[in-house]
Amino acid sequence: MAMMEIKNLSVFYGKARALSDINLSVDKGETIAIVGANGAGKSTLLDSIMGLVKNTGEILFEDQDLTHKKTRFRVQQGLGYAPERFNLFPYLSVRDNLLVGAYTARGEIAKNLAAVYNLFPRLAEREDQETATQSGGERQMVSLGRAMMSSPRILLVDEPTIGLAPKVCLEIANVLRRLSTDLGLTVILAEQNANFALSLAERLYVLEGGKITATGTAKELSKDDTLAKSYFGA
Ligand SMILES: Nc1ncnc2c1ncn2[C@@H]1O[C@H](COP(=O)(O)OP(=O)(O)O)[C@@H](O)[C@H]1O
Ligand SMILES: [Mg+2]
Structure with a gap:
């Protein structure tokens, strides 16, 4: 089915x-x-x-x-969603933007945040940075990470x-592949x-x-x- x-x-x-x-x-x-x-x-x-x-x-x-x-x-x-225009909060940090995605996942916030940082080490390095100052690829990572914060299936x-850029597309492709094969x-x-x-x-x-x-x-x-x-x- x-x-x-x-x-x-x-x-x-x-x-x-x-x-x-x-x-x-x-x-x-x-x-x-x-x-x-x-x-x-x-x-x-x-x-x-x-x-x-x-x-x-x-x-x-x-x-x-x-x-x-x-x-x-x-x-x-x-159901988790990483929408086309991201809708990130530009003057909130990476971490706070990720936490927005956890509004339905109260018991699992720390675990999910760790999993997102494991998928995107670059977000862990920059967790205090405002998303307004990030590159397009990094914002895409925040958007995907935020969708993962609600433990979607x-x-x-x-x-x-x-x-x-093509190189960043490959990085995103690798993460999407890991979400499917590993998770x-x-x-x-x-x-x-x-x-x-x-x-x-x-x-x-x-x-x-x-x-x-x-x-x-x-x-x-x-x-x-x-x-x-x-x-x-x-
Ligand atoms: N909020 C909206 N109000 C009116 N028309 C819309 C709206 N959003 C999208 N459309 C129209 O619906 C069609 C499909 O749009 P969209 O779903 O954004 O396509 P895609 O994501 O494939 O580019 C387009 O003709 C677009 O102009
Ligand atoms: Mg579209």
Whole structure:
């Protein structure tokens, strides 16, 4: 049985339809990617899984129906989110930004903070630094770390490589791989960078204009030109 299943999910912003009848599933321990160009609807999909935008359809997680549940409840059930624009507090320290992510995890704060510093030694070295003075890569690490502070079992990550140098992208990829292999975390990655997504995800969904137009394993999608078509047109 799938760990998470999304059935016929649609989202409207006013009269504009941003997502149409999305169906997808992710198994426990699996990494999947939602790939698509700018404006395809990737962030809208992750936001709706977190309960941050209104949708029709169903969102099932393990044996629960999360469709009409509040974001806080979804976080308590094990959903973690590293959103596209981070939403860090620029004049709070790295440590305090991480602690913001622990608001539902009272008993596990020290343990989770140690685990985040183990994943990102650079954050431990700079835990008193304001995030306003950090590099883009370091802020991405704080954002991922903050999502880990609530002990998630499924992690939603929105475009973690946007604006980052190739070397930093590799560092982020290594951490996402460790989250999956060492911690057994289930990951839903939204990406414009198809190569980055192919290097991490076991299965991918191609999103174009709010619709899923192709799906398959990394192996299947890398051997035909489906991904290239979705970016450059047929
Ligand atoms: N808050 C909003 N209000 C109105 N339209 C929005 C809003 N957020 C996104 N959109 C529109 O929905 C579509 C999908 O956007 P988005 O989910 O941000 O795509 P992506 O993350 O793939 O770039 C776009 O056409 C975008 O302009
Ligand atoms: Mg986006």
